[in-house]
Amino acid sequence: MARNGVFSRRWRAEEFDYLCPSLDSDEVHVLAVDDSLVDRKVIERLLKITSCKVTTVDSGRRALQFLGLDEQESFVRFDGLKVDMVITDYCMPGMTGYELLKKIKGSSFREIPVVIMSSENVLARIDSCLEEGAENFLLKPVKLSDVKRLKDYMFSEDRSRTESKVMNKRKLPETSSDDPSKPTLSPSPSIDMSSTPSSEPSSSPGTFSSLLYTDSSSNSNVSSMPSSPDSLTRRLKMRSQDL
Amino acid sequence: MLNNAAHYSKSGQHARRRLTQYGYPQVAAKTGLPLWMLGLGVERLRADMNRLLALLFHQGVLDEQYLQLQQLQDESSPNFVSEVVNIYFQESEKLLRNLRFLLEFSDYKKMGVHLNQFIGSSSSIGAKRVRNVCVAFRVASEQNNRLGCLRALELLEHEYCYLKNKLHELFQFRATDRAAKTASSYSQVSSPALKQKPKWRKLG
Numbered sequence: 001m002a003r004n005g006v007f008s009r010r011w012r013a014e015e016f017d018y019l020c021p022s023l024d025s026d027e028v029h030v031l032a033v034d035d036s037l038v039d040r041k042v043i044e045r046l047l048k049i050t051s052c053k054v055t056t057v058d059s060g061r062r063a064l065q066f067l068g069l070d071e072q073e074s075f076v077r078f079d080g081l082k083v084d085m086v087i088t089d090y091c092m093p094g095m096t097g098y099e100l101l102k103k104i105k106g107s108s109f110r111e112i113p114v115v116i117m118s119s120e121n122v123l124a125r126i127d128s129c130l131e132e133g134a135e136n137f138l139l140k141p142v143k144l145s146d147v148k149r150l151k152d153y154m155f156s157e158d159r160s161r162t163e164s165k166v167m168n169k170r171k172l173p174e175t176s177s178d179d180p181s182k183p184t185l186s187p188s189p190s191i192d193m194s195s196t197p198s199s200e201p202s203s204s205p206g207t208f209s210s211l212l213y214t215d216s217s218s219n220s221n222v223s224s225m226p227s228s229p230d231s232l233t234r235r236l237k238m239r240s241q242d243l
Numbered sequence: 244m245l246n247n248a249a250h251y252s253k254s255g256q257h258a259r260r261r262l263t264q265y266g267y268p269q270v271a272a273k274t275g276l277p278l279w280m281l282g283l284g285v286e287r288l289r290a291d292m293n294r295l296l297a298l299l300f301h302q303g304v305l306d307e308q309y310l311q312l313q314q315l316q317d318e319s320s321p322n323f324v325s326e327v328v329n330i331y332f333q334e335s336e337k338l339l340r341n342l343r344f345l346l347e348f349s350d351y352k353k354m355g356v357h358l359n360q361f362i363g364s365s366s367s368i369g370a371k372r373v374r375n376v377c378v379a380f381r382v383a384s385e386q387n388n389r390l391g392c393l394r395a396l397e398l399l400e401h402e403y404c405y406l407k408n409k410l411h412e413l414f415q416f417r418a419t420d421r422a423a424k425t426a427s428s429y430s431q432v433s434s435p436a437l438k439q440k441p442k443w444r445k446l447g
Contacts, residue, residue, distance in 0.1 A: 037330050037334065038334060045320065049315060119362065141311070
């Protein structure tokens, strides 16, 4: 892999949505991969609000290029563009998120945590991703609480990496009032949500099945959960209310 | 109420017309105005905007993901929602054109691929009804059901148009609200025309 620090003419900056030439070493740098521009915009904003540096790319191939894992030797990385986490959509034309995951885990970057996002709640898919070494699996549409929880879990000081992977998927519908919103966020419009007839728990498909899956996995992993005790209690309490 | 969304533009023109409807003729003409009158108009405007939003939730046109997008909007990214939604509109119209084309040639497999995309982006912005029609459409395409696909496509186009019109209305409310805020701060700062003793109130 050519890494002589010389900027290759063939790498055009406009191929990447966002380029960060200088990086504060304290900030978490996330590489977001999604073929949908709408989703790229949303995930970029979600990550920025949680104080991450974000680079978005539209395909697995471009992600590998950015990491410097592409087979073509002409692509080089800037020094200092260390990626701390990769978050990728599952369904993408060309290289799927799963294939990207396998490539990363089979490379010199296997330590980089990879998070998979998918709009389909397919247990087999989740299982195979976790088996392949995915750090986490998020159901789309991704919410701010998902990203906050992910970041807190992955990059907080008291995180222990010795245990096996813990499922932190969004299990239950959370109303917007549950979020400890940052003061800079503009307040939601004052609507009385209780008047809506669509009182189904969540707009995401298969929340109940994800609930079931999480029950079995987190029961075995409860001791190794690094999250704070009151959030765990809240989750258990909410789960019992829902069932 | 402006009802022809097709002619909406991003210019302040419509916002100023709206201002007139809410009783801001002087503000629209950029002269001073008693603050108590400005205050009343803003409240009514916001009530109308919230009523429209509540209606769209009630109808199931939007779901909580749309609120999530609004939460992501702040001073550092004040147009986030409209930017994302406009990208969604562009992508959706391309998808709709492709779907119609593919249906002509009964390419159900490619239709499924497009529908997956449409489902994904619709759920990302909280367009619940559009998303649900796409899901039904996908079922019909998996069954190679031509008539079902035709019906679903018509319904999808109808739902999409409705969503687009309503979201444009919402954005116009926001633009009017902002113009009123700007105008009120303008009249606070430079108000040579104000003869009466002004009771300066900061507008929410």
